Amino acid sequence: MRLNHLDFHVPDIAATADFFIRHFGLRLKDMRGNNGLAILEDDAGLEIVLSHAIAKFGTADQVELQRQTYHIGFILPERADVDRVHAGLVADGVAFSGPPAAMRGGWLFYCTAPGNILVEVGWRPG
Template sequence: MKLNHINLYSHDIAADRAMFEHYFGLRTLVVRGDVMAIMQDDDGLVLIVNHFEKKREGFDYPEQLDILHIGFILESRQAVDALHASLSADGWAAQAPHDTHGAWSFYFRAKGGYFVEVTTRTPIRPEEAWKGDRR
């Protein structure tokens, strides 16, 4: 099975689309006014950012949008630091990179209201490795 797409609610479609294109290399496939943008990465994963305000009615969507995030994995600590420097130089308020469970990472808030995580791979400790149903 392969993850096909991610759909995130966004407060600012145009700004988020530009951020994902500029910093993460996604290419835009479709823009539907100010309510949706569909992008794709080099491996075929589709990212959709939407502002379907009317669809939120009656839907149990968390009011704290900051719990939603999308993550990008880079190959090295140096690559994480370089992307952080680029974002910071362009005025993005990104937390300083730091060690998180053995990975080097940082978060910043996209204009759409959710967070973007940039990290190296997190090593899996042997005691955390899934070994099937442990009932």
């Protein structure tokens, strides 16, 4: 079994898609409607779906809730890659919980993507 996709409810689909495309190399597979739904894909075929919150489920997203109820993580092949991604995010004015640091046997940091999505970026020795 393989994880196929994740679906995140965000208020600004285009801004969130742009963040993951520019900083994490995801590709835009499909954009439906005018900022209505985006499907992003990584090199392994995992899809991240960005959509608006659904009315029948209360229309809440993490921006409206004003809290981060989950996070997603990216693992990079080299420790230097973590520092490189961090530098690119710093240049774009992204919010961080702190700089890259040694944590849980690896080198990582946390930042916030548009849509109030907490993102972990790390490297762990093989």
